[in-house]
Amino acid sequence: MSAPQQTDPTEVDPITFEVIRHRLESINTEQAVALKAVSGSPIVSEADDFNVGLYRADGQLVAMGRTVIYHASSMSEMVKHVIADCAEDPGINEGDCFVLNSPHKGALHAPDIGILQPIFHDGRLVAWAGACSHQLDIGGMEHGGFMPQARDIYQEGLQIPPVKLVDGGKVRSDVWSMITGMSRLPDALSLNLRGLIAANRVGTTELGKLVARYGLDTVLSVMDRLLDLSETRVRERLRELPDGVFRARSYLDHDGHTNTLHRVELELTKTGDALRFDFTGTDPEAHGFVNCTRTGLLAGVYAGVLPLLAFDIPWNSGALRAIEIVCPDRTLLTSLPPAACSQGPLGGIWMAEMTTTEAVSKLMATHPTYIDEAQASPAGGTDLFCPNGIDQYGDYSGWIVLDAMQTGGGAYAHRDGLSPQGHRCISHCQVPNVEAQEMIMPLLWLYRRLLPDSGGPGRQRGGQSASAAMTLHHAHWLRAAVGGHGFEVPTASGIFGGYPARCNARVVVRGSDFWSHVEGGEVPLEMDVLAGTVEETAAKTADFMLQAGDVFFWYPQAGGGWGDPIERDPADVQADLAQQVISAETATQIYGVVLTDGRVDEERTRTRRDEVRALRRAWPRAKEGPVAAAGEPRPTLALLGDALRIEGTVDDAVVVCRCGHALAPAAESWKEYAGVLAIDAPDLGTEIRLHRDLRSQMYACPACGRLLEIETSRPDDPPLVGAEVDLTTVGVLTEAFAARG
Known part of the structure; x- marks a missing residue:
């Protein structure tokens, strides 16, 4: 050569x-x-x-x-x-x-x-x-x-x-x-x-x-x-954004052997026309197959960056030259031999992509134009179902069932997430037709359909995922490896007050009477009409079995929400109810609407939402305000999403809620000045489960009661400071704010 x-x-x-x-x-x-x-x-x-x-x-x-x-x-x-x-x-x-x-x-x-x-x-x-x-x-x-x-x-x-x-x-x-x-x-x-x-x-x-x-x-x-x-174009775009530090944190549950938690911690530093992704706080290698190698870490970061930062720029190595990635060896994201890593793309790599998506979205959300490109988390963990056995033709074979790709997209500031979007890391995402899968697998699909209450609630809600149900057809048994995360962690997190999407779940009705229903001329489409033993499957196992008569129900994650759900237009909530996007329980408990004969009562809803805001205003705070004189005019320096912004001068800046309340000095964490409430899994949604080692907290503006953030973390992990803007560089935003009024 x-x-x-x-x-x-x-x-x-x-x-x-x-x-x-x-x-x-x-x-x-x-x-x-x-x-x-x-x-x-x-x-x-x-x-x-x-x-x-x-x-x-x-x-x-x-x-x-x-x-x-x-x-x-x-x-x-x-x-x-x-x-x-x-x-x-x-x-x-x-x-x-x-x-x-x-x-x-x-x-x-x-x-x-x-x-x-x-x-x-x-x-x-x-x-x-x-x-x-x-x-x-x-x-x-x-x-x-x-x-x-x-x-x-x-x-x-x-x-x-x-x-x-x-x-x-x-x-x-x-x-x-x-x-x-x-x-x-x-x-x-x-x-x-x-x-x-x-x-x-x-x-x-x-x-x-x-x-x-x-x-x-x-x-x-x-x-x-x-x-x-x-x-050049990526660096030009970066120069339009202020410098700062933007953080994200998530957890992967179950390593294939034990139901342990594995933290992925990202600190993104934007300086001039360069980005530094530092994953130093990430937990060590797991004992099971969920690790990824350093190549996988690169892949996860690039998949998080390109659709957000380079949405209109050719994707190639040049677009990535502005990126530096830092992480010590032998973490969940940088495993070395002999660590197992076969589930890396659905484990460590996926988590690197999700935390990258969140951190880069927080950076983009400082800018009045690029905030429209920021996104809540898409599905934070895909699920795996790889059956094998004797097929309907009498031959041994094996397959990957791909229905879990039908996941919802994360919400944006200006629109709901797509339903379903498909995996964000597969730009041209397809799911095989049911008929194509039934031709090669001894499985019969009962249905594929959009899943109510799957997307994260918010002012803009996350996109729905599609669930599926199937049973054996012309086969006596199948054995499968199954594996996913996000079963006890809401990894498809919301942003800027949005709620997380549902957790992954799989359920099998063992020894059901499915075929009796079919012989009677009815295809049972709901689990509760089937006789049999209901069993929730483990998050990860190589010994998952389906036998004749079992019916398998699959419930994938969806996209996270954006913004406070009680700010969603009641007409949109009504449309969601009519289209079975959400349940009546979610409408009343999370969106704060009052239903009369199944329809949203707008007057009573306004009253109910005012009551919710009043309760939030009473939440305890670590520090008391106000931190600036009320009504004092201050120029906007940067956005922190669309609920908070930084106002004032470089030497005297404050974080201000959209209601006008000066919440906290910009040099401090605004969370210390916000109302905070510890919550349980049911408060997050109908299909949320929390690992025994996790807690969740809500933060709200003490003046207007607007929900600002939901954070899930280990009890010993300090509250995350999501964004610290370098105010000496906010001059780059002056023209952008002027253009947007």
Whole structure:
């Protein structure tokens, strides 16, 4: 391999630049089409759990598909590890392809196999094509690649460092046989590997055509300029925002062995045109499979940043140059061998994304324009259901049931979350049709439907998730690995007074009379009409069984709410009731409405809400105000969401509620001056459960009774100071406030 060389910069006119830029993106689309056409896996063809990309010779991401965002950073790291491990021996040459799935060499976890192909021009390495997808099985203790019983990574299936799979255009059958021979589903794995190779060949061929048309220097100059453009635009946006420190904290419950809590703590520091994500307060490695590696931490941060900060900027490595990530080794987010990590994408990585989303949203919410891009938490923890057994055709097989992807989106300041949104980390998210799943699995779906009371209440509510119910069909039993978090922690948290979304839950009615109902001409759609034993399943286990007659009910998390629920328009609450988005219980207890004959009584609702505000004004406070003269005009320096803002001067600034009450000195935590009330799980919603080691508190304005924040934490964790704005830098907001009036 000749060493990667720097490109001589070539002047490219704007039209040619845009034509080539869009062609690079369309090549990604063609790569994805090839992968989906060849792969027989429903994870790829139905759910889009994959990604493809084009990379510079040194591994920098130039253009990525809009499927799994996590894979964007993952494959970039894969390329760098292939170069480091293979450049000298066995060498990187034209026609080669390299395969790997080691979480310590760039993969997210072992089921994510990536294949990378170097792209040469006149003997010179100029770029890479990459494709990565989740596999149905890669060996190990359990079918499906997720190992709830694992104590170390060596029990979690095949771990492949960078290995040459295709040598000069010829597949190495020995390596191929070794990889597929480790799987319980070798034919499915073989077909998926061929799909990945096909995607890379498309990428290589089409990039070659682009070079032939425009010239190598022009294409590479566009790539480099594209990276620089994204970096420039991200840094420009950051300079529009004030400096400061923005924090988020969450907890992951149950590590696969014991129901322990694992804290993820983030301190985001914004300075000038750079962001520093410091996860130093995160708990040590868990004993089970919920950890992620440092690659996973990168993936979680990038998936949290890109949709918020770079919503209108090309996604590539340039957009990420302004980011520094700090975390010591051997935490939940930076595990090292021998720690288990097979559930990393649904565990540690997911938590890194959620805390990043919250912290970056708090930063964006300081700005009167960018506050509209800030978002409450989407579903804070997806659930896993990987059954295996003898299918309806008499063959052994295994699957991943993907209904848990139907999750709600987080609320915004100006609108409700989407119902359902799907996973935020999968930009182009799909869920397989029921009929497609029933063709390949011995399962019969009773229903899929939006789930009442799933989204977090708020002035703008979180989006709903969709629940599902299913039973065995033409099978006697199935065994499954199940695993999720957010069962006893409301990880889909609300923001700025919004409530969290429901917790994850699974329920099985054992030995039900389902088929008796069907024989009588009725499909039972509610759990309470079924006879049988009701059993809530463990958060994580490898020994979950479904037998003939059992009915499985699945209740995924949804999106968190934004703002005080009693500020929601009564007409919107009425519409939510009519559409069964919320229950009457939620309407009265959380939204503070009064119902008469099932309809919102607006006059009595105003009275009831005034009573709620009066109760909140009486909540105890650690410190008493006022901290500034009432009615004194003060210029706005920065927002803290849309309920609080900072007013005054740099030397004499106060945190002010939207009602005009000067709540606290800006140099202190406003929570010490707010009313505070300790609450229990039922106060948070009908489907919230709190781990025995957690507590929840509400904070409200002592003047108007507006709910400002709900915080869930360990009793020994101090109240979180969510935002500290550097007031010496708020001058950047002057024009923005003037423009918004």
